[in-house]
Amino acid sequence: MNELHPNALCFGDEFPASGAPCLVHVEGQGMTITFLSDHEGGESRSEFVEFSQLNISAGGLDHNQLVAAWVGPAGQRMLYLKSPELIRAFRHTAPSQLSQPLEQAAEQVRQVRHRHRMVWGLVSGTVLAMVLGLWFGSDLLVELAVDRIPVEWEQKLGESTYREFLAGQSVTKDGPAVSAVTEMTQRLASQVPNNPYRFEVTVVKSDVVNAFALPGGYIVVFTGLMKKADSPDEVAGVLAHELNHVLQRHGLERIIKQLGFVAVVSIALGNPPGLGGIMKQLGIELMTLKFGRAQETEADMTGLQLLYRAKINPDGMITFFQRLAEKDEGRVEWFSTHPMSSARADRLKAQLAEMPKQNIEPFSFEWSKVQGALGSSLGSAP
Amino acid sequence: MKSEILYPGAFPMARVELGSGEQIKAESGAMVACSPTIDIESKMEGGFLGALSRKFLTGEKFFFQTLKATRGAGEVLLAPTVPGEIVVLELDGVNEYMVQKDGFLAGADGITIDSQMQSMSRGLLGGEGFFILKMSGKGMLLLNSFGAVHKIELKPGQEYIVDNSHLVAWSTTTSYNIEKATSGWVASFTSGEGFVCRFRGPGLVYIQSRNPGGFGAWVRQFIPVTE
Ligand SMILES: [Zn+2]
DSSP, rough: OOOOOOEEEETTTOOOOEEEEEEEEESSSSEEEEESSSTOOOOOEEEEGGGGGOOEEEEEETTTTEEEEEEEEEEEEEEEEOOOHHHHHHHSSSOHHHHHHHHHHHHHHHHHHHHHHHHHHHHHHHHHHHHHHHHOHHHHHHHHHHHHHHHHHHHHHHHHHHHHHHHOOOOOOOOHHHHHHHHHHHHHHHHHOOOOOEEEEEOOSSSSSEEEETTTTTEEEEEHHHHHHHSHHHHHHHHHHHHHHHTTTHHHHHHHHHHHHHHHHHHHOOOOOTHHHHHHHHHHHHHHOOHHHHHHHHHHHHHHHHHHHHTOTTHHHHHHHHHHHHHGGGTHHHHHHHHHHHHHHHHHHHHHHOOOOOOOOSSSSSHHHHTTTTTTTTSSOO | EEEEEESOOOOOEEEEEEEETTTEETTTEEEEEOTTTTTTEEETTTTHHHHHHHIIIIIIOOOEEEETTSSSSSEEEEEOOOEEESSEEEESHHHHEEOTTOOOOEEEEEEEEEEEOOOOHHHHHHOOSSSEEEEEEEEEEEESSSBBBEEEEEEOOOOOOEEGGEEEEEEOOOEEEEESSSSHHHHHHSSOOOOOEEEEEEEEEEEEEHHHHHHHHHTTSOOOOOO
């Protein structure tokens, strides 16, 4: 069947209020309007209107439709055309005084559009200025933006980097080291009020003396770091510090400063082609992320408090940092992102001195056994 | 493609039958259940930027879901988040509707969805935000409302005044002005309900019998304030 494609809506007393779809054809002296039958196989009927009968105006929501009104044998009729080809055909064929109201309306639409553009331009300019302001510094704005990002997005962001990183590493799946690190993390996390994160820790077999936390609660501890620790409290100290980078959303703050709010949102919301590149780039950024001094201090201080609440000896954190810094700072990767300074140690000590004495609860594992299970050194001997 | 509204009233559900190979776009989260022959895929209508702008500017969900009867004919059950009616409109290629951001439930594959920017004044005062959805093309369109849907039929030139927060959808052959209902601009801004749309026919205006914003405010008074 040769189906008719309607290109206009006709209104009138016998038609529904939504208008009757019809096919309009502009000819020499007027227009033919063909109504499609309501039911399949029914006859379509046509009527012809001369240009001289028409009253033309512009109408519709955006005043961009051609409205032709006339009084036919069936009463008042009104035709709404919006197809550009049809309107062009009408302007070509119909007497010019007929399309005059249309030209005026078109001019008006152009003016209104121009005005809208000006207003929107002004608004986008203001928004852009605010974004630039955010870019160049104001931490307050960064914090405001961070607050707007749901934890789930942050998790997506961190998780993909985490999985990609782990794919290339030799991961320790179980054993004493994994249980020990899991126990530490759980004890610390249980002391966080209203914790929205589900922390996930992985032990990676490597002599690298490092540990890091990705946004969303994904934590990596290298066996190299565990080997250097004299007690579990020392490892717990590093974990408490890293956990607080997550809890204070430091990663997100850095990314927003570097990439801007929109980029974070677009990465979190999907991974359309082209974003893969940004994602990769971001993965690198995330792992080599250098936090600001204020963020480090915050993670130190809140980390210390977390250790205290979890009844883990907070001295371990300070002694570990100091001992490693004195002995082999150059070979401890963690210090490349966490430069040790006397001011840093002093701040921690001062903070610790202020806190009342706390009863320490020991861990369920024996540290010597955990270390024994870490195996021999993989790289060059220390 | 055939559709049927089950349990009409406050908690309806739409059943859509899809022939083999047919597909439907649905608001993400609208899918309740479906035959095992249906594949669900999240799609960004209007490309990535379009989807992003819709997310930010209309608050509309970022993705539409595409439900496709890949492995043979089947059916899909769809339901909106809020209690309220579902209406079925048939688009024939010439009639077009503007739909406020929460009104879209699902549409046949032949339906095109555009986000349209409103003028500043309509955006500020109209209550439906700066962007609204424009539905065109051909096929079935499912809209949902908060409360019951009421259809207003306007003859050419006929006018009707609607509180802006009750709007669901309106045909593009209508035109409207935003007016303040109460006297005095200050009263309008502070009461928050002072703005109405004066619609002018011809065309259809679909309104909802409940006001989501008003309902939210009513619920909020029972929620204890925490600092
Ligand atoms: Zn740190």
